[in-house]
Amino acid sequence: MKAFFSELSLTTRIWVVLTLFTMGLFANTMLELGSTRSEIRSCYQSNVVHMVEAAKNILQHFHQRARNGELTRDEAQARALEAISAMRYDSGNYIFMGDQQGVAISNGIKELVGTNIMGMQDPTGLYLVRKLYDQAQSGGGFVNYQWPDPLNKEVLKAKTSYADLFEPWQWTLGTGLNMEALEQDLHRVHDNSLINFGLVVVSFGCVIFLFMNQIITRFRKVSQSLRHLAAGRPEYAVRLEESGGREMAELARSYNQLAENLEMVSRQMHQNGEKILKAARKMELDCPVSLPDKMDSGYQELMNIMQQVAEQTEHLQDAHHQLQTLVEKDELTGLLSRQAFEVQVNDRIEQIGSEVPHSLYILDFDNSQDLLALDQAGLNERLKPIADELRQLLPAGTFISRYKESGFIFWAIHNDFAEGMRLALQVHQDLQSLLSGNTISLGISSVIGDEKRYGLLHNEALRALLRAQSDGGAKVYEY
CATH class of the missing domain: 3.30.450.20 (PAS domain)
Known part of the structure; x- marks a missing residue:
């Protein structure tokens, strides 16, 4: 295969x-x-x-x-x-x-x-x-x-x-x-x-x-x-357009730099060859004089070095991307980005013991369409206090992130299975007291150990949230 x-x-x-x-x-x-x-x-x-x-x-x-x-x-x-x-x-x-x-x-x-x-x-x-x-x-x-x-x-x-x-x-x-x-x-x-x-x-x-x-x-x-x-038919004058995505632009830039270096080497060798030929003519040698055929071996060595550097650069880029993903944060709230949240939660679920209870929570405004009608400044004004309150309410070690346009998602480990619902009710009550003219609903999915992966927990919590909103909103439902 x-x-x-x-x-x-x-x-x-x-x-x-x-x-x-x-x-x-x-x-x-x-x-x-x-x-x-x-x-x-x-x-x-x-x-x-x-x-x-x-x-x-x-x-x-x-x-x-x-x-x-x-x-x-x-x-x-x-x-x-x-x-x-x-x-x-x-x-x-x-x-x-x-x-x-x-x-x-x-x-x-x-x-x-x-x-x-x-x-x-x-x-x-x-x-x-x-x-x-x-x-x-x-x-x-x-x-x-x-x-x-x-x-x-x-x-x-x-x-x-x-x-x-x-x-x-x-x-x-x-x-x-x-x-x-x-x-x-x-x-x-x-x-x-x-x-x-x-x-x-x-x-x-x-x-x-x-x-x-x-x-x-x-x-x-x-x-x-x-x-x-x-094939020995270099086109040093040809340059690739350094546009498109970052990786493609870097590839084009690297090729252009290679072409420039090879063009410079070729020009230098040509100049040196001309000097040798001129010297040979001055000495009036009887035998024909040609340039030493060392360009192929030097070129091959250069290509090998370039390949090694490219491979190491790619590994460094991958490591840099992974580190950047783990620490990436939302500019508005200072919370983890959605991608960083999913990576870290998946890693923690794989590491926790088989008897450890944990829960995934999704909360959103029941009238999110009204919020989405606001301009960016108005939406930021509504969401920033909620993000600050969540950081204060939730226990240490809780992962928190924005969810879609107006919601939040967080994951926490508990001492007992019932603690997940208690925390959800407390968060819902405290956040609801901050809002005037708006209500929120919260969906929760709880499990012990690693019996459920992140994707299943997310789908169950989202179903619970949608069911809470369809039943009139301002509710906390557990899947």
């Missing part, structure tokens, strides 16, 4: 990297899509459970009034039926109820009220009402079944309903998921994920193509000039 890649051209290697990146991104998109679909369905299921609980609370209210003597049992049941039958939610969805014998006492389909529906089956033969009663007797649960499409009876659609039991009256009540809205949300998430995936791949591919084309063009010019030098 190593020999195979060593034979590939630079262009092919870059496209291989892009292909692997695309495959990894697609796999990650599919995994995230599956997780998101599960979360959306869970939200819909939680919604119907809450609606059934609300209906049970109504029944409990009238049952209590009957026990207190304010109403008779029949009056309480009649009023409860009237209240629940009038309930509608989620574009016409309703609560259905049946008594202990399976007789429908409240239903969105008026024709079913007063009839025994215990034997009702779906087109596959499933006794769905019996299943709902069984789930209700077991403490509440969901039943999946098939039902004909209202627009095309030959097409079966998946349905899900939830049922629970009101024990004092032995009434079974439940409701169904709004499958159309659920499917629309799932399709929208699926389409958006694929569109985002396509945009990222196309954008990244275009950038790689332009970048690669520029590098290859410059390398070809350098390679052609060096081939001419190696």
Whole structure:
């Protein structure tokens, strides 16, 4: 495998990297899509459970009034039926109820009220009402079944309903998921994920193509000039343009310096050769005189020295870049840059013990769009006090960095697992007291030891933050 890649051209290697990146991104998109679909369905299921609980609370209210003597049992049941039958939610969805014998006492389909529906089956033969009663007797649960499409009876659609039991009256009540809205949300998430995936791949591919084309063009010019030098056809007058990126400019500058030095050596040797020829002519030698053929060996030695210097320079550049990355800081806040933050946190996660708890935190304004509308000076004025407060609040050894345009990200080690949430609540409370007219939310992901890498911790903390903001903001959520 190593020999195979060593034979590939630079262009092919870059496209291989892009292909692997695309495959990894697609796999990650599919995994995230599956997780998101599960979360959306869970939200819909939680919604119907809450609606059934609300209906049970109504029944409990009238049952209590009957026990207190304010109403008779029949009056309480009649009023409860009237209240629940009038309930509608989620574009016409309703609560259905049946008594202990399976007789429908409240239903969105008026024709079913007063009839025994215990034997009702779906087109596959499933006794769905019996299943709902069984789930209700077991403490509440969901039943999946098939039902004909209202627009095309030959097409079966998946349905899900939830049922629970009101024990004092032995009434079974439940409701169904709004499958159309659920499917629309799932399709929208699926389409958006694929569109985002396509945009990222196309954008990244275009950038790689332009970048690669520029590098290859410059390398070809350098390679052609060096081939001419190696073949004994030097073009000392040719100079490369010292522009582009820093590395390419340094490469062009080094080549130009080499050409100048070789041109100077060649000129000096030519001058010395002319002096020798003139002296030979004055001595009137009979044999023809030619210059000593030492230029090739001297040139080869010069090339070897240049190669060694270039290799050492490259190593020094790499070391300098790594050191610069580790100490690089944001000009506004004095905090670590995002790149330095990620490098240092990754290193610390690899070094900590298997029993050491630690957490990654991401906080941001709930109304960050308002902040981004400010000019740079206004944004700096808002963020600088928060950065200063974070440095004072967080314990020693905590890594802190800016996060995107208006947020912050930090990582800390704790003495116990619960300390991560305590620290998050303290930071949220103290920072919120500094703000006037703005709220912030905070997402946290905690783990013990090195079971999770930085990338997974980041994704979990970001999900927790987005969930906190979608629930109204000004909250602290842990993944």
